[in-house]
Amino acid sequence: MAGYSLERLNFLVVDDNKHMRALVKTILHALGSKSVVEAADGADAFKELRHFPADIIICDWNMSPLDGLDFVRLVRTGKDSPNPFAAIIMLTGHTEMHRVVEARDAGVHEFLAKPISAKALYSRIRAIIERPRPFIRTATYFGPDRRRRQIEYKGRERRKAAKQEQVVDQSSVGLSQAEVEALLSG
Amino acid sequence: MSGDEPEFIQPPNTLKNKVKYGPDGVDLDMLEKAEQIIANLQGNYLEWVQDDLAKLQGFYEKAMATPEGERAKVFKDLFGVAHDVKGQGGSFGYHLMTAIGNQLCRFLEGTQKTGAAELDVVKVHLDAMRLVIGQRMEGDGGKMGENLLRGLQAVVSKVAPK
Numbered sequence: 001m002a003g004y005s006l007e008r009l010n011f012l013v014v015d016d017n018k019h020m021r022a023l024v025k026t027i028l029h030a031l032g033s034k035s036v037v038e039a040a041d042g043a044d045a046f047k048e049l050r051h052f053p054a055d056i057i058i059c060d061w062n063m064s065p066l067d068g069l070d071f072v073r074l075v076r077t078g079k080d081s082p083n084p085f086a087a088i089i090m091l092t093g094h095t096e097m098h099r100v101v102e103a104r105d106a107g108v109h110e111f112l113a114k115p116i117s118a119k120a121l122y123s124r125i126r127a128i129i130e131r132p133r134p135f136i137r138t139a140t141y142f143g144p145d146r147r148r149r150q151i152e153y154k155g156r157e158r159r160k161a162a163k164q165e166q167v168v169d170q171s172s173v174g175l176s177q178a179e180v181e182a183l184l185s186g
Numbered sequence: 187m188s189g190d191e192p193e194f195i196q197p198p199n200t201l202k203n204k205v206k207y208g209p210d211g212v213d214l215d216m217l218e219k220a221e222q223i224i225a226n227l228q229g230n231y232l233e234w235v236q237d238d239l240a241k242l243q244g245f246y247e248k249a250m251a252t253p254e255g256e257r258a259k260v261f262k263d264l265f266g267v268a269h270d271v272k273g274q275g276g277s278f279g280y281h282l283m284t285a286i287g288n289q290l291c292r293f294l295e296g297t298q299k300t301g302a303a304e305l306d307v308v309k310v311h312l313d314a315m316r317l318v319i320g321q322r323m324e325g326d327g328g329k330m331g332e333n334l335l336r337g338l339q340a341v342v343s344k345v346a347p348k
Contacts, residue, residue: 002211004205114274134197135195
């Protein structure tokens with residue numbers, strides 16, 4: 001069987017719980033990743049980003065002094081952010097609807113509910129690989145396009161055309177089963 | 187950038203260049219092996235969950251020794267550990283720990299009071315977690331697990347705000 005090789009991807013795992021970091025790292029290595037760097041909180045992670053070109057950041061929500069949400073905002077909109085376009089998977093036990101929306105509005109790509117499994121984590125990584133999303137900049141938001149469902153919209157189209165002429169295939173852009181479960185599991 | 191006109195930006199898709207699709211990639215076999223590696227960490231989990239149980243016990247005792255009006259911070263600490271328990275159990279086959287941790291989290295975030303009755307709720311959840319780990323009640327714990335959760339829910343429903 002064939003699949004995506006994660007061998008050349010750089011992962012940054014941010015969690016204040018060393019056991020969770022160990023678990024995520026173990027999964028990534030088992031899936032063939034060679035380059036995984038750990039950080040214990042958002043501030044440490046931001047420092048790591050200055051010299052580690054992370055392709056995918058997997059970060060927890062509850063951390064101090066800089067929590068996951070603040071960290072995501074810093075990566076997206078910080079003036080000195082080394083990589084505002086980095087793909088970010090928010091990993092958390094907070095699965096309430098308003099929390100998911102809050103994480104989305106901070107600019108995360110994917111949301112993964114704890115407890116995690118290898119299959120669940122890979123499904124989010126695969127989603128990032130298979131569905132690259134354009135970024136949107138407004139007065140109040142900078143991050144991946146939050147429109148993930150195809151909804152027939154009849155109002156005025158307020159969005160500018162893409163800066164580069166690229167067709168975005170949205171045919172497969174729906175909420176994944178696990179995301180729906182994450183939303184519903186409270 | 188104009189305030190009310192969102193604009194698209196197409197970021198460089200570096201992942202596409204770095205990720206190859208082929209026989210060495212992640213397939214079902216590799217995923218199954220990864221799940222097995224996690225399952226083999228169950229022994230480690232049973233060790234490190236003891237730290238969480240000790241922390242819960244410590245915060246419980248601290249709350250007991252703190253005047254009722256000043257317990258909010260300790261309850262927040264209790265929530266933090268319960269949240270960790272919730273987030274980890276299921277990864278290692280202890281879904282009942284996740285369920286009990288979740289119920290304790292929901293209770294702690296919903297209650298406005300920090301009195302003796304609320305501390306009793308914390309204590310029974312802590313005792314239940316100890317029982318699950320002590321008895322190695324994997325998965326949902328079967329009939330015993332079901333009874334345990336039902337008992338905890340009954341305690342919560344007596345104390346939690348209606």
